[in-house]
Amino acid sequence: MNSDSGSSRSSSPDVDDMYARKSSSSSGQTEFTAKMSSEHLSRGAGAGLGRTSPDIGGKYKLKKQVTEEEIQQLRLKINGRERKRMHDLNLAMDGLREVMPYAHGPSVRKLSKIATLLLARNYILMLTSSLDEMKRLVGEIYGGGHHAAFHCGAAASHGHGHAAHAPLPAAPAVHHALLGGALAPPTASSALSVALPALGSIRAPQSLMKTPPTPPLQVGTGFQHWAGLPCPCAICQVPPPAAHVPITSTGLSRLSADKEAMK
DNA sequence: TAGGCCATCTGGTCCT
């Protein structure tokens, strides 16, 4: 299961092959792991990585004397479980990427894990904000107020997931508040960075792109706007900054620096 | 070449 389609790296090599490769390799880490699998486990040296805690050998050899082969088998089993766990995690991450308002495709480099999580977070925040605004508008409409009518109704050519809003035949510049309140040429980078201030901390999506540089954004479900029709409505506005908790991790500050460098 | 991202291995800890 290699979710990194853009990479030649195989993330899901055959377990046995992987182990064999690792064990037979002469790299430092490989030597170490092989050493740990045998010596560390069977003799309880407990000096690996400078750790002084009891070694795993003690955990597994209490009842009976286990041979190195048995230890190796056990290690393989444990490693396999861990691999599967991480693969499942990556599958979930891919599933998350699929529903994110971000261009998908073979020519587009996929979001990193951290970027996926941050985008997801801000997406949720934005949707929550939109939902609140929608509730408020509905409350105004049915509360006697007519002024709002159907928000953006005059434009009528774009809808927030309303199937009744038939799209114009012209090629739409698909976007959503999340992807850009400004209707500048909808490059993924500008749209994302404009609409998601916090997301702006993420490495500029343009840098994630391979050719073509400006792939069409594919929004998850039904959110479509149209080029040349600026939408001033609250729903289409970027959520208030307060909704975006500043990203403070060191990694993100680094990403922010990357974005600044992109300008 | 440095840095980013990732997969994998590993030992520790907690839970069932």
Added chain:
DNA sequence: AGGACCAGATGGCCTA
């Protein structure tokens, strides 16, 4: 006892 989860370490691949 065994599995799940976690974090540290390491090496490989890719990009600027």
